[in-house]
Amino acid sequence: MQALRLSAYTLTSALGAGLASHLDALRRQRGGIVRKRWETVEFDVCVGEVAGLDEVVLRQDLAYYDCRNNRLAQLGVEQDGFIASVEQAVARYGASRVGVFLGSSTSGILSSEVAYRxxxxxxxxxxxxxxxxxxxxxxxxxxxxRRFFGLSGPAAVVSTACSSSAKVFGTAQRMIAAGLIDAAIVGGVDTLCLTTIYGFSSLQLVSSNPCRPFDGERDGISVGEGAAFALLERAEQPQDGDILLIGVGESSDAYHMSSPHPEGLGAKAAMAQALQQAGLTPADIDYINLHGTATPSNDAAEGAAVLALFGSATPCSSTKGHTGHTLGAAGGIEALICALALDNGVMPGGVGTQQLDARLQCNYLLTTVERPLRHVLSNSFGFGGSNCSLVFSRVGA
Amino acid sequence: MSTATIYLEGLSLLGPGMSDWAEAVPRLLGQQPFQVDEVRLAAPSILPATERRRAGAAVKLSMAVGLAAVEDADADAAQLPNVFSSTGGDCENCHSLLEVLASSERMVSPTRFHNSVHNAPAGYWGIATKCTEASTSLCAYDATFGAGLLETVTQAHSAGKPCLLIAFDTAYPEPLYAQRPIPYPLGVGMVLSPEHSAVSKAALRLSFSDEPASRMDDAQLEALRQGIPSARSLPLLHLLASGQPGRVVIDYLDDCRLAIEVVE
Structure with missing residues (x-):
């Protein structure tokens, strides 16, 4: 595929607002999951909550979009000079040549949950x-x-549960390859709501403690929230240090609505296709950011898929122990954690994981390792059997 | 600029007064009077029994138009990457979940929850057709048909093989109906290929446009076009029904519409 350059990116999650707090949290293995009574939930729940959303005031001309999800979107784009980067792209290409493709699973449904009461x-x-x-x-x-940036190009939300904001990278790549646009804002935003907290609880997929990905005693997810934004452009003359998207793999399990294929066949197909698009072999990948939700079946299926394709040596970890599972935002957040890892030469050690599951044969990092990285892969898998893997590279590393 | 040419291999339509494409053609062309009529949706027999029992209007509608388009293209559903595009997904399910969450007993059903994801119809499609290809599920409010069409065209060109578009909309019950009044369920299916083949029915090229959208001459069809996001496709379907080359503009986003040329 035609590679794309991440000309700007930013992250907001339970780890903080902006890239600096995320890099610090990855280096120090600091997690953001806390136990609390959230909204009107009738039990204590461990969540990865973004601080300060109740105080965010939307820009006045967009006040009628006010809801938790759009507050998080605005807080997210305000970090790391992202607004200025988008404005420069608009000046370069024109407002109609910049697309907006974002992932979200539940959007601002919290507003309807409250309204129904x-x-x-x-x-x-x-x-x-x-x-x-x-x-x-x-x-x-x-x-x-799209309105925040005054854009008039194409736009859509991809809503494929927990793979949503990984898949938007593919949508943007295809739209740019077709010549319909020159740049795209991609990423994802998802916020805490009753639907997911009660819903995952009904499936007995929520841990009563902060989640423990790939741990032998793992017993479910911690729901989180977050926003990830990247600006993608063609990589015509890549410079040293540029972060490129070089492979996108997408597949479907065609197996079950809420359980992954036990051998991870769909996950394996997505990873293999991403590698093939990138023109890489498994041995070229320096680090894998796992989907790693910390449910018994998800981690088992992903572990099997990674072992089948990569063997047991490739360093890997899940950062859901840091952020919680940010659902529709997870693919974007973890894609950009991969960008941060490439930019800074950091492979994050997992948070929350105490004793690795001996049945999962992989090189799961329990401590952060700092060394230059060249190619990394990010996995995102969702309900409905929707799988997406992305490969990112650092030029000249 | 326009997209590279895309070839239509299969087409389906299911909505009020149009139970399939063959019935729709003379009505779209004004050769037969068009009368809106209740839409009858059946649970597809290819869905496993457990899933079939749970299938609501969104799954029934999306699967019906998907299967009809695949059949029209004489294609194998398992081989087609697919794009589901819908403004609200399974609206009945969402309403039920919201009612439970607003009640004093928040006993959420696990099935209701996993059916609440926007890609639930796509998940059922994969299970029923055993399709392991890429699948996406989109929403762009009133621009949902255009978003799905663009995604399918660019996906077919990138993948180098035919892809399936399933654009469909159903309505919420009250009270959300008052805020999103979709008068009838309606779905459109298309198999679009990057290559000309023996089953090609038409060759299309898409570009962005700021011209106003084409309208339907028939007042009832025009009301459907304006009332249902997937029915924003009606001017294109009218042109395709005529079998003639031509050009239409369909609504997409407020400030960005899609011009579609049917060539040859």
């Missing part, structure tokens, strides 16, 4: 101030970001 007792109507289009609809976050 406030229905008119006589008519059943929702409170008049409720704005479905700008909050709950899956597209709302891309709509918000």
């Amino acid at each position: 406030q229905r008119d007792p006589e008519t059943g109507a929702l409170p008049p101030e409720h704005r479905y289009r700008e909050t709950h609809n899956a597209y709302s976050v891309a709509d918000f970001v």
Whole structure:
């Protein structure tokens, strides 16, 4: 495939707002998952919550998009000079030549969850101030970001559960390859809501403790929230130090709605296709950022897939012990953790994992390793059997 | 600029007063009177029994238009990367979940929860057709059909093989219906190939445009076009029904529409 350059990127999660706090957390193996009573949830839950969202005020002209998810989107784009980078791209290419492709699983559904508690007792109507289009609809976050930057190019939200914001990299790559646009804002935003906390609990997939990816005693996820944004452009004359997207692999399990294929066949196919697009062999990959949700079946399936394709030597880890599982934002967050890893020569050691599962034969990092990296792979797998793997490289490393 | 030419190999339509493409053609062309009518949706027999019992309108509709388009293209569903595009996914399921979460007993059903993901219809499609190819699920509010079409065209060109588009919309019950009044379920299926073949029906090229969207002459069809995101495709379907070359503009985003040329 035609490689793309990440000309800017930024992250906001339970680890903090901006890249510096994320790099610091990866180096020090600091996690952001806390146990608390969240919103009206009737039990204590371990969550990766972004600090300060209740205080975020949306830009005045976009105030009608107000919801937790769009607040997080605005907080996210405000970090690391991302706004200026997008404005430069718009100046270079024009507002109609910059696309917006974001992933989200639940969007601003929290607004409808609250509105359903406030229905008119006589008519059943929702409170008049409720704005479905700008909050709950899956597209709302891309709509918000597109308007925030005054863009007039193509846009969509990919909503394929936990692979959503990995798959947007593929959408942007194909749209740029087709010549329809010159640059794209990609990434993902997902926020805490009752749907996911109660939903994953109903499936008995939520740990009562901060999650422990690839641990022999792992017993479920910790739900998190976060925002990831990257600006993608063609990599016509790559410079030393540039971070490039060089491979995208996508597959479907065609197996079960909420359980992965036990041997990880779909995961393996996605990784193999990403490598093939990148023109690399498994031995070329220096580090794998695992999907690593910390449910017994997900980690077992992914471990089997990684072993089958890479053997047991490639360093790997999940950063969901740091951030929690940010669901529709996870693919984007972990793609950009890979970019941060390449930029700084850091392979993050896992957080929360105490005793590796002896049945999972892989080189899972329990401590952070600092050394230059050249090629890394990021895995994202979701409900409905939706799989996506991305390969990133650092030029001249 | 335009996309490279894309070839239509299979086409399907299911909506009010149009139970399949053959029935839709004379109505789109004004050769028969068009009358909106209730949409009958059946659970597809290729879905395993457990999944079939749980299938709501969104799964029934998306699977019906997908299977009809694949059949029309004489293709194998298992071989087609696919794009599902819908403004609300399974709206009935979402409403039920919201009601439970607003009640004093928040006993969320695990099935309701895993059906709440926007890609649930795509997940069922994969299980039913054993398709392990790439699959995506999109939303762009009223621009959802255009977003799905662009994704399918660019995916087919990148993958170098035919891809399937399934664009469909169903409605929420009240109270969300008041904020998103989609009058009828409607779905469109297309198999689009980067190569000309024996089953090619038409050759299409897409570009962005700021011209106003083409409208339907029939007032009821025009009301559908404006009321259902996937029905924004109707001017294109009208042109395809005519079997003639031509050009239409369809609604996409407010400030960015899609011009589609049917060539040859």
